[in-house]
Amino acid sequence: MSWPRQVLRALRLRFLGPAKELVGTDQFGNKYYRVPEHESRAGQMIPERRFVEAVNHQPYQYEMGAFPTEWEAWIRKKRKDPPSIEEILKNENYREEMKQKVKDVSEKDKLLQAKEYKEGLVAEPLRTQVKGHASAPYYGKQEPSQDPTSTASTFQPGSWVPPGSGSSQKK
Numbered sequence: 001m002s003w004p005r006q007v008l009r010a011l012r013l014r015f016l017g018p019a020k021e022l023v024g025t026d027q028f029g030n031k032y033y034r035v036p037e038h039e040s041r042a043g044q045m046i047p048e049r050r051f052v053e054a055v056n057h058q059p060y061q062y063e064m065g066a067f068p069t070e071w072e073a074w075i076r077k078k079r080k081d082p083p084s085i086e087e088i089l090k091n092e093n094y095r096e097e098m099k100q101k102v103k104d105v106s107e108k109d110k111l112l113q114a115k116e117y118k119e120g121l122v123a124e125p126l127r128t129q130v131k132g133h134a135s136a137p138y139y140g141k142q143e144p145s146q147d148p149t150s151t152a153s154t155f156q157p158g159s160w161v162p163p164g165s166g167s168s169q170k171k
């Protein structure tokens with residue numbers, strides 16, 4: 001490298017910092033970069049930065065799972081080295097196998113429950129349907145009633161006095 005080019009490179013590094021390095025891409029087309037640790041103009045050490053340039057640039061279009069888990073772990077510095085394609089594919093196959101196993105186990109469990117219900121070994125769960133809200137005064141009724149309700153036909157207003165009140169105690 002010629003000396004003018006070295007001088008320009010040194011000035012660029014000193015004032016702008018190092019250039020970003022492409023580390024890899026994923027199967028969705030997202031590109032992963034790193035900016036190595038470097039010294040700022042003031043002499044401070046700036047730590048390594050890792051980031052992704054997503055295929056869709058609008059943040060509102062981001063969805064969970066848009067980035068592979070391995071790359072996300074690398075960006076968040078949970079792992080030192082970037083993932084390889086083989087590792088990503090291996091983990092993806094493993095996740096698919098686990099999904100299938102979970103599906104199979106849940107189907108077997110449903111069949112076993114149905115068999116136990118049929119044989120009477122286990123009581124079927126109750127399916128109650130209640131309209132309204134429990135805190136409403138007309139809970140369980142069709143509509144609120146305007147008529148007063150009572151539980152006994154012998155109720156006489158003013159006949160009951162709580163024990164220990166002034167009128168029923170003898171002095």
